[in-house]
Amino acid sequence: DGGITQSPKYLFRKEGQNVTLSCEQNLNHDAMYWYRQDPGQGLRLIYYSQIVNDFQKGDIAEGYSVSREKKESFPLTVTSAQKNPTAFYLCASNQRRYTGELFFGEGSRLTVL
Amino acid sequence: GQQVMQIPQYQHVQEGEDFTTYCNSSTTLSNIQWYKQRPGGHPVFLIQLVKSGEVKKQKRLTFQFGEAKKNSSLHITATQTTDVGTYFCADLNDYKLSFGAGTTVTVRA
Numbered sequence: 001d002g003g004i005t006q007s008p009k010y011l012f013r014k015e016g017q018n019v020t021l022s023c024e025q026n027l028n029h030d031a032m033y034w035y036r037q038d039p040g041q042g043l044r045l046i047y048y049s050q051i052v053n054d055f056q057k058g059d060i061a062e063g064y065s066v067s068r069e070k071k072e073s074f075p076l077t078v079t080s081a082q083k084n085p086t087a088f089y090l091c092a093s094n095q096r097r098y099t100g101e102l103f104f105g106e107g108s109r110l111t112v113l
Numbered sequence: 114g115q116q117v118m119q120i121p122q123y124q125h126v127q128e129g130e131d132f133t134t135y136c137n138s139s140t141t142l143s144n145i146q147w148y149k150q151r152p153g154g155h156p157v158f159l160i161q162l163v164k165s166g167e168v169k170k171q172k173r174l175t176f177q178f179g180e181a182k183k184n185s186s187l188h189i190t191a192t193q194t195t196d197v198g199t200y201f202c203a204d205l206n207d208y209k210l211s212f213g214a215g216t217t218v219t220v221r222a
Contacts, residue, residue: 031208042212101158103158
């Protein structure tokens with residue numbers, strides 16, 4: 001089955017540690033996205049990538065980093081510079097030129113203790 | 114970036130009743146997508162509206178795009194317990210989706 005796989009589902013880390021969230025898709029989509037969701041809020045865009053080896057900052061990129069070395073993979077690193085990292089992180093993808101629906105992974109819930 | 118505002122933030126509905134959630138923007142929207150997120154789940158695409166005045170139906174759900182393309186609405190008739198969740202509208206602009214804060218719907222049986 002085609003889809004987006006995020007791992008881990010749940011992650012606990014101490015303050016000051018960097019954390020990398022995995023996102024893999026087998027939909028052959030060009031574009032991939034990372035969103036952050038906090039309780040009672042909408043989804044806020046962290047980073048997005050339209051093509052391999054290229055990515056752009058979203059609305060809340062500070063304290064995060066990404067890479068796009070393969071079409072299928074778009075990992076997100078939450079660095080120690082992110083002041084409030086506890087959140088639900090969602091990875092998504094869609095076709096680059098077909099501006100249609102986003103397909104989401106099941107999310108990763110990060111808790112920083 | 115452009116912001117879409119959703120109202121109400123919370124909607125408590127008696128099973129069987131109708132309700133409407135609204136998505137508003139101060140600027141013209143290129144197109145609107147609607148998503149539903151069940152409690153504990155991830156957003157799932159419902160529909161995309163592109164044309165001014167467009168109306169689309171999915172069973173008990175009716176989606177509208179305003180004539181001026183500055184607002185959109187989702188109307189649900191005869192609410193069921195399966196309608197529980199958060200409904201988001203999102204504006205697609207420059208290959209990016211900007212989401213509203215969502216309307217969280219609870220249903221009283």
